[in-house]
Amino acid sequence: MSEEVDQGRRKLLTAVTAMTGAVGVGFAATPFLASWKPSARAKxxxxxxxxxxxxxxxxxxxxxxxxxxxxxxxxxxxxxxxxxxxxxxxxxxxxxxxxxxxxxxxxxxxxxxxxxxxxxxxxxxxxxxxxxxxxxxxxxxxxxxxxxxxxxxxxxxxxxxxxxxxxxxxxxxxxxxxxxxxxxxxxxxxxxxxxxx
Ligand code: FES
Structure with a gap:
């Protein structure tokens, strides 16, 4: 029983971690791309x-x-x-x-x-x-x-x-x-x- 609960918690934690990771990438990617876009001054x-x-x-x-x-x-x-x-x-x-x-x-x-x-x-x-x-x-x-x-x-x-x-x-x-x-x-x-x- 406790084995089943643990399995369930593990799956839930894995899903939450994956979502957080995906959101994290989304937030991290924006400033990264922005920093590669040359500004008018740089041009x-x-x-x-x-x-x-x-x-x-x-x-x-x-x-x-x-x-x-x-x-x-x-x-x-x-x-x-x-x-x-x-x-x-x-x-x-x-x-x-x-x-x-x-x-x-x-x-x-x-x-x-x-x-x-x-x-x-x-x-x-x-x-x-x-x-x-x-x-x-x-x-x-x-x-x-x-x-x-x-x-x-x-x-x-x-x-x-x-x-x-x-x-x-x-x-x-x-x-x-x-x-x-x-x-x-x-x-x-x-x-x-x-x-x-
Ligand atoms: S910077 Fe010109 S001699 Fe050192």
Whole structure:
């Protein structure tokens, strides 16, 4: 008799547990799915960013935000481009072999078009924001300085192609994001050169 009661209770408990489980899954699934649905802001942060460089003067730089990170565009002068050769002996990775960039930017100027450097403004050491120090003569930066970017957090130095100097904490060159030229005056950050057309 007590055996029958126990069996009955066991069945009842099993049924209740199964129902609770099913309801639990129902409640748990909603927030889980919601967290996977990208918000409008997330979509905006991941979307390509188009910028007009028609008014960007030679030697100047502008900044846009892409995926929550600063992207710099520098319109380099012939003199700035010339400095990329002179600085090579001071660099840790002049060929960008251990650094991150699209294939079309794995060259001396690290760019699809040498005149324009498009680079993430994020130090490859611990993520601080480097500062532009474009002047070639800069007592604070030392005799080997050719102009570039300086990260004040721990003293990393980068040239005018974002290539890292030797003997500084940053391990690699500044990262080059995917980008493409829509026409002579417009750059699309976030879409690779080859896929743009
Ligand atoms: S974060 Fe730039 S040198 Fe450390």
């Amino acid at each position: 905006a942060l991941g979307a390509p960013v188009e910028l007009d460089v028609s008014k960007l003067e030679a030697g100047a730089m502008l900044q846009v935000e892409w995926r929550g990170k600063p992207v710099w565009v520098i319109r380099r002068t012939p003199e700035m481009l010339e400095s990329l050769k002179a600085v090579v002996p001071n660099l840790a990775d002049p060929g960008s072999d251990g650094s991150k960039q699209p294939e079309y930017a794995k060259n001396e100027s690290r760019a699809a078009k040498p005149e324009y450097l498009v680079v993430l403004g994020v130090c490859t050491h611990l993520g601080c924001a480097p500062m532009s120090r474009f002047a070639k003569v800069d007592a604070e930066m030392g005799a080997d300085w050719q102009g570039g970017f300086y990260c004040p957090c721990h003293g990393s130095k980068f040239d005018l192609a974002g290539r890292v100097y030797k003997n500084v904490p940053a391990p690699t060159n500044l990262e080059i994001p995917p980008y493409s030229f829509v026409d002579d005056n417009r750059i699309l950050v976030g879409v690779d050169q080859a896929r743009a057309a």
